[in-house]
Amino acid sequence: MKKVNKALLTSVSLLSAAIVAGCGEQATTDKKQAAFVEINKDPFPSTYQPLPTETTLISNVNMYDGVGGMAQGVSVLLDNGKIVAIGDDIDASSVSNIIDGTDKWLTPGIIDVHSHLGVYATPDAGSHADGNEMTKPVTAAVWAEHSIWPQDPGFRRALAGGVTTLQILPGSANLVGGRSVTIKNLPGRVIQDMKFPDAPYGLKMACGENPKRVYGQKGGPMTRMGNVAGYRQAWSDAQDYKRAWEKYQADYEAGKDAKPPKRDLNKETLMGVLDGEILVHMHCYRADDMGTMIDVMKEFDYQIASFQHAVEAYKIADKLAENNICSAMWADWWGFKMEAYDGIRENVPMVEAANACAIVHSDSDIGIQRLNQEAAKALSDGQRAGIDISKAQAWTWLTSNAAKSLGIFEQTGSLQVGKNADVVLWTAEPFSTYAQAEMVFIDGGLAYDRNKPEQWAISDYELGQIGEGDRK
C-alpha cells in the first residue's frame, strides 16, 4: 500500500498558513505573480487531548501483543501515554499505580475499521440518519466527520468492548461515498476532539448492489457495468484535475502569472487518492466485483487499502495477497442480500492462510462491542476446517492488520515499546464468550473501568433519561 506522506501534509498546512499571512507583502514585491494558491489539506485539525495519565504497571499478566506474539506472566509499563517496557524484570519501585494482572489478559486496544457510530447514531431516527449523502453517485466531497454526533451512546458501548480506535465511514449507497475519518474512542464535545492525530483520511467507495439499487430509478447507475463506468469517469476527471493543478504549479514556478484551477471538492478528494495521501476503503462483497476493482485501481494507478465486508474474499485470497489489499470481514454475517449469499464462516482464516491481510470488522453498533468474539468464531471455524492459526495470530485481525489498513500502525495496534498505550485488560482469555474488558486505556489514560460505574462516561443524550448511568 502507498505510504501516506505525513511530512507533506504538515508542510502543506504550514505553507498555506504562511501564504495567507504574507500575501499582502508578496503583492508588492512581485508585480506579475499573485500569491501562490495551495489547498489546505487539514482544515478540520484534530484537537484530541488524551486523558490524564499516571505511570501504570500491569503486572504478571498474559498477553497477545497484536502482532502474532503471546506471553504469559509478563509486566507492561505504561508511562506518559506510551508503552515503555514489557518484560518480567521491570523495576516497579517508583510506580505507584500497579494493577495485578494475574490470570488476566492484556491486548492492544481493538481497532474497528468499519463503523457508522455517530453518522447513524442511536436513537435510530431519521433525524440522525447522517451517513449517506444519497443525492448523486459520486459524493467524494463529503466528509463523514461532518456528520458524526459525538453524543451517540454507541461510542461508550464500544469502549466497554475494548475498542480504542475506529474508522467512521459514510454509507454504501454511492459509488464514491466520501471521506472516512479515524477517531480515538474518547468522548469529545466536538468531533475534532476525537480525531486520531495524524491519521490519514480514507475514501469510502462501494461496489455492486447498493449503488444500483439506490440510483437505478434516479438516473443511474442501474447496473454493475454502470457502476464501473461511474468509477472510471470519476477517476478520469480526477486525473484531469490533478494535471490542472500540476500545470498551475509548473507555470507559477516558471514565473508566469498563472491562474489556479477552481477548487472542486469532489475531485480534490479523489486527487488525494491519486497522490497516495488518502486510503481507499471499498465496500465490495463479491469476488468478481473485487477483481474488477483491482483492474480499475491499476488503470488509474492508485492503491486500494481494503475491501470492506469482502464476503467472498476467500474465493480470491491469492489475488488479494498479490495486490496487497486487506480484507475487512465479518465472522458470519451472510445472506441478507444476493451479494452476501456466498458468505462462509471460514472467510477470515482462509484469507489469513493465503498470507493476505485479514481484518475482522463490525459495521454494527452491537457487533463492535464484541469483536473479540467475532475473531474467536472465525478462528475456531478455521481450525475445524484444518487451518492452523494461533490465537495470538488471530488477534492481528483486530489490531495490527486493522491499524496497517488505516495507516496508523506506527502509533497503535500492538503491544510494543514505543507504541501509544492503547491497551485492554481482559477479565479472562479474550477468545472466550465470558471474557470482558475490565480496563480500557487510551494513550495511557483509563477510559473505562468495568468495576467503577461512578467513573463511566455518559453521553448527553442519556443524561436524565431512563437508564442513565446504568450498566449497559
Add this chain to the structure above:
Amino acid sequence: MRTLTITAIALATALSSSAYAEKLALVGGTIHTMGTAGTIENGTVVIEDGKISQVSKQALTLDDSYRIIDTSGKVVTPGFIGAYTSLGLVEVPSWANTVDAYVENSPYHAALDAGSAVTTDTTLRNISRIEGITSAATALGAADSMFLGQGAFITLGNDADPVLKHRAFMSIDVSNSGADKMAGSRASMWQSLNDALAEAEYAKSIELTPQTEWHGTLSKADAKALIPVINGDMPVLFKVHRAADIRQLLRLKQAFKNLDITLVGVAEGWRVAEQIAAADIEVIVNPESNLPYAFEQNGATLENAARLHQAGVKVAIGMDTHNIRLAPQQAGNAVANGLPYQAGLAALTTVPAKIYGIDDTLGRLQPGMQADVVVWSGDPLEVMVAPTNVIINGEEVKLESRQTKLRDRYLTIDEKKPQQYTRP
C-alpha cells in the same frame, strides 16, 4: 456397528422417517438434561425410534444393534430451539424474489398463516442445524398491520413437511412499528387491539359464514383467527419494548384473562420484571441489545435477561433468521452479564418449548421426548465451540451445508482449471 458410512446416512435421509431411524447411544459426555435429572457427568443418552429411551448415569450394557457415539469430554444438550425466526419463509430478504416473511397490502391480518408458506428447501435449514438449532418457531416478520398473523413451529430435520405445529401462535406488534401501522399512535393501536379481541369474543357465539351479517372492524377471517387467542388455546406473542406498553398489556390481560402471553423484544422488560413474573408471562429477548434505538428502548441494558430471570421471569433467547445459529453466543453473553448458566441453556431449550406448548416433546433429554440432541465439542455457549453431532428426530444429520461446500471448494485454489469444476 460403531460407525456409519456416508452412504448409509444418505439412505436414512432419503427414507426420511423416524421408523427407520437407527438406534443410537451417546456415551460418556456431560449431559445437560434440562429436566429433573439435571446435569449428568459421564452419562449415556439412548435413542430409539426417534425418541429418547433412556438417559442414564450408570454404564449401560447395549447390544450391537446400537451405534455408539463416544461423547467423552463433550457436552450433550437438547437440540436448541429458535425462539423467534422466519425460517422457511425467507431465503434472501433484500431485493431478491419473493420473501414470504413480509406481507404487503393483504386483506388478511390475524388470519395469515405462516405455516402455509413454509418450505424445507432453504439453505438456512442446514446452515442453522449444523450449529445446533434443531427446531424453531417461525413467523412473519412484517406486515401492514399490528397483526402479524399466525406462526408455525417447525423442525429442521429431514422431513418433507417441516411443520410440527400449524397455527402454533399469534404475533402482534405493539411496539413503535406496530403503532406506526395503526394510524401512527398508540392511542389508535390499543383501541384497535381492544376492539379486535372484543370482536373475537363476540364471534365465538356466532357462526361466521360468508352470508353472516358482520359489522366488525376486523374481517371475518381475522375475527375467527383470534378466537383461540382469547380462549387461551393459542399463545399470543407481543412485540413490545417500553415499560408503559408492557403495563398496558398487563391491563389487557385483566380484561381478557385467558390470554397466553409471551413478550418479544422487551428491551425495557427489566423495569417491569416483577409484574411480568407475577402474571406468569415468558419473554424472548435479545440480551445483547443495549442501545436506545428509539425512545421506547432508552432503558436497554445487557443485564435485561439477568434481571428478568432474577425476578422470576422465564427467559428465552434467539430472535434472528439467517443467524439464529448465534443464539447460543447471545445466551453466553447473557450469562457473562449475570444470567445463571442453566438459565442460559434453558433460554434455548425448555423456555421456548414451554412458550409454544411443545414442552412435552422438545427441550429436555428424558425418556419419551423426541430425540433432538446435540453433541458439542465443549460448553455450547462458548464462541469457539461447535457441534460434533446433531441428531434430529432420532436421525443424525450430516454436518454439511451450502456454506461448508463453498468452503471446501475454495480451501485450495485450483490453478489448472476453473474452480467450478471442483465438486467438494
